[in-house]
Amino acid sequence: MVEAQTWATRRMSNPRLESTAVDIPSTPPGDARVPAAGASSSPSVLTALIIASWYLSNIGVLLLNKYLLSYYGFRYPIFLTMLHMISCAVYSYIAIHGLEIVPRQYILSRRQFFKILGLSVIFCFSVVCGNTSLRYIPVSFNQAIGATTPFFTAIFAFLITFKSETAEVYLALIPVVFGIVLSSNSEPLFNLFGFLVCVGSTAGRALKSVVQGLLLTSEAEKLHSMNLLLYMAPMAALILLPVTLYVEGNVAAVTIEKARAGPFIIFLLFGNATIAYLVNLTNFLVTKHTSALTLQVLGNAKAAVAAVVSVLIFRNPVTVMGMAGFSVTVMGVVLYSEAKKRSKVSAR
Numbered sequence: 001m002v003e004a005q006t007w008a009t010r011r012m013s014n015p016r017l018e019s020t021a022v023d024i025p026s027t028p029p030g031d032a033r034v035p036a037a038g039a040s041s042s043p044s045v046l047t048a049l050i051i052a053s054w055y056l057s058n059i060g061v062l063l064l065n066k067y068l069l070s071y072y073g074f075r076y077p078i079f080l081t082m083l084h085m086i087s088c089a090v091y092s093y094i095a096i097h098g099l100e101i102v103p104r105q106y107i108l109s110r111r112q113f114f115k116i117l118g119l120s121v122i123f124c125f126s127v128v129c130g131n132t133s134l135r136y137i138p139v140s141f142n143q144a145i146g147a148t149t150p151f152f153t154a155i156f157a158f159l160i161t162f163k164s165e166t167a168e169v170y171l172a173l174i175p176v177v178f179g180i181v182l183s184s185n186s187e188p189l190f191n192l193f194g195f196l197v198c199v200g201s202t203a204g205r206a207l208k209s210v211v212q213g214l215l216l217t218s219e220a221e222k223l224h225s226m227n228l229l230l231y232m233a234p235m236a237a238l239i240l241l242p243v244t245l246y247v248e249g250n251v252a253a254v255t256i257e258k259a260r261a262g263p264f265i266i267f268l269l270f271g272n273a274t275i276a277y278l279v280n281l282t283n284f285l286v287t288k289h290t291s292a293l294t295l296q297v298l299g300n301a302k303a304a305v306a307a308v309v310s311v312l313i314f315r316n317p318v319t320v321m322g323m324a325g326f327s328v329t330v331m332g333v334v335l336y337s338e339a340k341k342r343s344k345v346s347a348r
Contacts, residue, residue: 054282064272069135076251077131082240087273088233105227115215120235126204129197136194139310143303144326145198152206172335179329186321
């Protein structure tokens with residue numbers, strides 16, 4: 001859920017995937033998988049199950065957040081985000097120390113610590129804004145806005161690092177922006193505050209991606225995505241604790257009252273927090289068993305799948321113009337990804 005510049009940052013990682021997860025590095029050369037003799041070239045059953053789990057966790061956490069915040073009446077997005085961070089911290093510790101799914105890396109200096117802390121602050125802002133937006137706008141509209149992440153990434157990359165892209169890349173961003181303008185103008189359940197915080201969340205994801213690549217650049221400071229999550233999650237939880245106590249002061253009383261009425265709220269919160277960690281774990285597993293490019297392609301399709309599923313479940317009204325705008329935005333993201341790929345190949 002919850003990014004040192006990872007291998008994936010240098011290999012066409014999709015910033016759209018950062019909504020609830022850190023950048024996932026592709027499998028390093030030393031860990032390259034050697035196919036067994038006679039293995040089929042088609043995807044294995046295990047890989048198919050991992051990809052299915054990736055979709056289920058990414059879409060599931062969105063739908064559960066929406067249900068809790070808009071339908072169940074648990075209107076505490078900051079507290080919910082803090083639970084996500086606590087869950088990620090606990091599960092990451094178990095996965096790295098107990099199961100040893102990746103080697104443990106350590107923070108080597110105070111300077112590195114404060115860099116990760118800075119990223120945690122940006123990360124908190126992005127995720128809290130994203131969860132807050134789900135109180136006010138449909139998941140489908142939330143995903144349409146989130147698909148504009150490449151637009152904000154290009155802007156922040158130019159403003160902060162003075163990095164310019166090719167004309168083809170910038171032209172590909174035009175349909176990304178045009179599509180969301182079209183969707184906004186025709187969204188039946190448009191809410192200005194929900195729209196603004198969702199834009200803030202999207203901009204925050206893009207800013208974190210750019211700042212991370214700028215701050216954590218040395219080989220000594222680069223962290224594997226799962227190790228970065230291990231450090232960022234508890235930092236984020238500690239940052240959010242005083243905020244939720246100040247802004248959502250009665251959240252503990254409301255949670256206890258609902259728990260006394262029945263265990264369903266405990267099941268919802270525990271399941272939601274667990275799925276939030278599974279988003280990060282399946283990101284890692286998809287990249288390990290396929291490639292960073294596969295994760296990018298899945299990310300491009302996820303927004304559309306999540307939007308369709310949410311409409312079928314929550315029955316929020318949609319318009320033809322809204323669907324057309326969303327489609328234009330997603331197509332723009334695909335064109336942007338292809339243009340970035342070509343520009344990197346040309347630069348080599």
